[in-house]
Amino acid sequence: MTDHIKQVDPAVADAVERERDRQESTLGMIASENHVSEAVLEAQGTVLTNKYAEGYPGARYYGGCEYVDEVERLAIDRAKELWGTDHVNVQPHSGTQANMGVYFAVLEPGDRILSLDLTHGGHLSHGHHVNFSGQLYEVEQYEVDPETGYVDYDDLEAQAREFDPDLIVSGSSAYPREFDWARIGEVADAVDAYNLADIAHITGLVAAGVHSSPVAHADFVTGSTHKTIRAGRGGIIMCDEEYADDVDSAVFPGSQGGPLLHNVAGKAVGFAEALTPDFEEYAERTVENATVLADVFRERGLSMVSGGTDKHLVLVDLRDSHPDLTGKDAEEALSAVDIVVNKNTVPGETRSPFVTSGVRIGTPALTTRGFGPEEIERVGHCIVDVLDAPEDEDVRAEVRADVERLCAEHPIYD
Ligand code: DSN
Numbered sequence: 001m002t003d004h005i006k007q008v009d010p011a012v013a014d015a016v017e018r019e020r021d022r023q024e025s026t027l028g029m030i031a032s033e034n035h036v037s038e039a040v041l042e043a044q045g046t047v048l049t050n051k052y053a054e055g056y057p058g059a060r061y062y063g064g065c066e067y068v069d070e071v072e073r074l075a076i077d078r079a080k081e082l083w084g085t086d087h088v089n090v091q092p093h094s095g096t097q098a099n100m101g102v103y104f105a106v107l108e109p110g111d112r113i114l115s116l117d118l119t120h121g122g123h124l125s126h127g128h129h130v131n132f133s134g135q136l137y138e139v140e141q142y143e144v145d146p147e148t149g150y151v152d153y154d155d156l157e158a159q160a161r162e163f164d165p166d167l168i169v170s171g172s173s174a175y176p177r178e179f180d181w182a183r184i185g186e187v188a189d190a191v192d193a194y195n196l197a198d199i200a201h202i203t204g205l206v207a208a209g210v211h212s213s214p215v216a217h218a219d220f221v222t223g224s225t226h227k228t229i230r231a232g233r234g235g236i237i238m239c240d241e242e243y244a245d246d247v248d249s250a251v252f253p254g255s256q257g258g259p260l261l262h263n264v265a266g267k268a269v270g271f272a273e274a275l276t277p278d279f280e281e282y283a284e285r286t287v288e289n290a291t292v293l294a295d296v297f298r299e300r301g302l303s304m305v306s307g308g309t310d311k312h313l314v315l316v317d318l319r320d321s322h323p324d325l326t327g328k329d330a331e332e333a334l335s336a337v338d339i340v341v342n343k344n345t346v347p348g349e350t351r352s353p354f355v356t357s358g359v360r361i362g363t364p365a366l367t368t369r370g371f372g373p374e375e376i377e378r379v380g381h382c383i384v385d386v387l388d389a390p391e392d393e394d395v396r397a398e399v400r401a402d403v404e405r406l407c408a409e410h411p412i413y414d
Contacts, residue, residue, distance in 0.1 A: 031362025092235030121175030149306030171198030185217035204228030208283030232266015296380030327356030
């Protein structure tokens with residue numbers, strides 16, 4: 001795979017090989033990560049990276065775009081079929097750029113955004129003060145109910161009526177439950193706000209029909225293309241035809257230059273894979289595996305935000321069961337046994353984002369490796385064993401042996 005790189009740049013080739021070994025020999029449970037197919041990897045490494053194609057298929061600012069036009073059109077058509085939407089822009093370089101495209105299409109600086117707070121599961125690009133979205137717009141945030149961990153839609157409606165936002169953002173990076181898209185649509189209508197559903201994490205689950213779709217309820221749907229949908233890395237915007245021109249101009253020339261056509265090719269190839277019946281099975285299994293993980297954690301006394309999950313991730317809140325163990329400690333202890341997760345803030349967080357009181361754990365990547373409920377149950381017990389005795393060398397050795405066996409039984413790439 002890295003023969004040419006090896007000759008030209010052994011240092012980079014070596015780092016790539018070691019990263020590949022790391023992925024093969026660890027359990028990747030970062031909820032936003034996945035393992036794309038060899039076909040998607042290949043697409044992203046093609047000569048399409050050489051081509052400038054500012055503009056859109058059939059209307060470019062450069063010559064020689066006939067083949068990249070074909071690729072971009074394939075990506076668009078497949079996305080329309082996957083998500084059942086009128087208009088698709090596949091050029092955003094990331095999910096954040098996709099959100100930027102929507103904001104630039106319909107908002108002016110100083111306009112108001114109402115969105116889910118980051119520590120309650122939201123995302124930086126939904127208006128956090130360290131992100132452009134929090135700096136350009138006036139942002140108010142809603143939170144989950146402290147008792148249930150669920151979004152309270154009556155509270156959201158009351159807050160929207162009070163704040164009078166121009167845009168309501170739903171969607172999350174760490175909220176384990178389904179959103180009530182219809183209810184959010186009603187609230188947005190009631191206060192005459194645009195409605196953006198960011199399905200970054202759940203693009204694959206929505207495409208496969210194992211998570212409800214916001215497409216009929218939201219004006220705009222954004223997502224990333226490399227998480228549960230398992231396509232080339234980047235972002236995507238979907239909208240009704242009436243917003244198509246505004247969205248397209250907000251992406252190019254509004255906020256991006258030339259599209260990354262090798263990534264657009266990776267998106268097209270991944271979308272083709274996602275249109276097969278195998279992908280539906282994959283998405284169902286991803287959610288089933290997360291449910292099994294939540295069951296093990298519950299049995300073993302761990303608290304989770306909202307008590308469990310409807311999708312591909314759980315958010316463990318360590319404050320009840322392990323008050324002295326931080327999210328950072330937990331991430332490090334699990335990393336030491338080759339289980340890779342990320343520390344995560346939890347609702348009502350009192351620790352810094354570098355420390356946190358929670359751990360976010362997801363099943364998309366392990367499900368791609370072929371893990372089923374039995375293996376996930378074992379992984380769940382391994383995780384709790386380590387959290388219960390993070391320094392215990394005997395526990396570590398036992399868990400490491402299990403991880404090694406599971407990895408060997410489920411290789412990612414040939
Ligand atoms: N970084 C992604 C995540 O981990 O959820 C969101 O962009």
